[in-house]
Amino acid sequence: MDDxxxxxxxxxxxxxxxxxxxxxxxxxxxxxxxxxxxQALLSSMERMGALSREVVDEASRAPLPESWYDDVxxxxxxEFRAGRDIPILAATKGTEVVVxxxxxxxLIRAVGDSxxxxxxxxxxxxxxxRDDVLDIRISLSLRFGQSISEVAEEVRTKVRRAVxxxxxxxxxxxxxxxxxxxxxxxxxxx
Amino acid sequence: MAxxxxxxxxxxxEVVAATSGVREQYSARSxxxxxxxxxxxxxxxxxxVEDDRGRRRVTVCIGVTAELDSSAVALDVAxxxxxxxxxxxxxxxxxxxxxxxxxSAV
Numbered sequence: 495m496d497d498x499x500x501x502x503x504x505x506x507x508x509x510x511x512x513x514x515x516x517x518x519x520x521x522x523x524x525x526x527x528x529x530x531x532x533q534a535l536l537s538s539m540e541r542m543g544a545l546s547r548e549v550v551d552e553a554s555r556a557p558l559p560e561s562w563y564d565d566v567x568x569x570x571x572x573e574f575r576a577g578r579d580i581p582i583l584a585a586t587k588g589t590e591v592v593v594x595x596x597x598x599x600x601l602i603r604a605v606g607d608s609x610x611x612x613x614x615x616x617x618x619x620x621x622x623x624r625d626d627v628l629d630i631r632i633s634l635s636l637r638f639g640q641s642i643s644e645v646a647e648e649v650r651t652k653v654r655r656a657v658x659x660x661x662x663x664x665x666x667x668x669x670x671x672x673x674x675x676x677x678x679x680x681x682x683x684x
Numbered sequence: 685m686a687x688x689x690x691x692x693x694x695x696x697x698e699v700v701a702a703t704s705g706v707r708e709q710y711s712a713r714s715x716x717x718x719x720x721x722x723x724x725x726x727x728x729x730x731x732x733v734e735d736d737r738g739r740r741r742v743t744v745c746i747g748v749t750a751e752l753d754s755s756a757v758a759l760d761v762a763x764x765x766x767x768x769x770x771x772x773x774x775x776x777x778x779x780x781x782x783x784x785x786x787x788s789a790v
Contacts, residue, residue: 528728529711530784533710534784579781582754582758582782588775588777589759589777589780590777591755591758591759591762591782592779593754593782594783596784597785598785600784601750601785601787608787659752659753659754660755660785661753661754661755662755663755
């Protein structure tokens with residue numbers, strides 16, 4: 495059994511989740527709807543679909559190879575596994591509040607994708623010197639014609655702000671690497 | 685008659701879902717326990733109530749809109765669970781696990 499056969503212990507494969515999304519989540523399947531990893535993956539599939547439509551898909555201009563999407567989905571599968579629990583508040587007597595590593599990955603990926611001209615390829619998170627301070631590495635594809643430094647800085651700023659929104663959680667070092675280029679509608683038609 | 689754990693879990697699910705800022709709720713059971721439940725007729729409760737040597741432990745898993753402070757929402761959830769169980773005499777541990785920070789655009 496590989497990573498795509500049983501998402502988050504739901505009993506449903508990646509292919510079945512994709513089919514579930516295609517039929518607009520009906521009939522409703524409780525094992526999927528109550529599973530955080532399935533929900534994160536479905537949400538990511540929807541967002542990837544929206545982003546894909548923004549990218550020109552003329553084969554001759556090939557702004558992004560099909561394999562790029564496969565690679566990203568593989569990354570999403572890996573990242574969205576719950577992973578370790580990160581404390582986001584100092585423990586008080588009898589109450590413990592944690593966020594999963596998978597939730598942090600989903601947040602960073604969504605924030606990165608929201609920056610115009612950026613498509614996140616890979617995210618890596620590791621503890622800095624405390625559990626609630628995270629060093630973050632992001633690789634992304636840049637829309638042709640965009641400024642590398644401006645997009646990278648905007649991704650860094652937005653990710654730092656988004657992470658520090660949640661209790662004691664903080665971003666340490668944020669490295670942004672541009673390792674791919676794609677054409678957007680403006681570049682393709684301009 | 686004492687309330688069963690399943691009934692209690694169902695009531696906890698209700699107060700968690702009613703807490704402001706909670707967008708989704710997920711099963712707090714481990715992967716193995718979730719798999720086992722697929723083969724039973726157990727009602728689909730999401731919260732988990734366990735007894736740890738006379739100490740009651742409640743675990744809930746939630747999804748919060750990414751723009752909100754999930755720690756504040758989680759504290760509200762913990763307070764709501766404590767209020768629900770206030771009549772009990774047992775010591776209580778509440779663990780709130782934020783399993784998703786959900787992008788608002790989706």
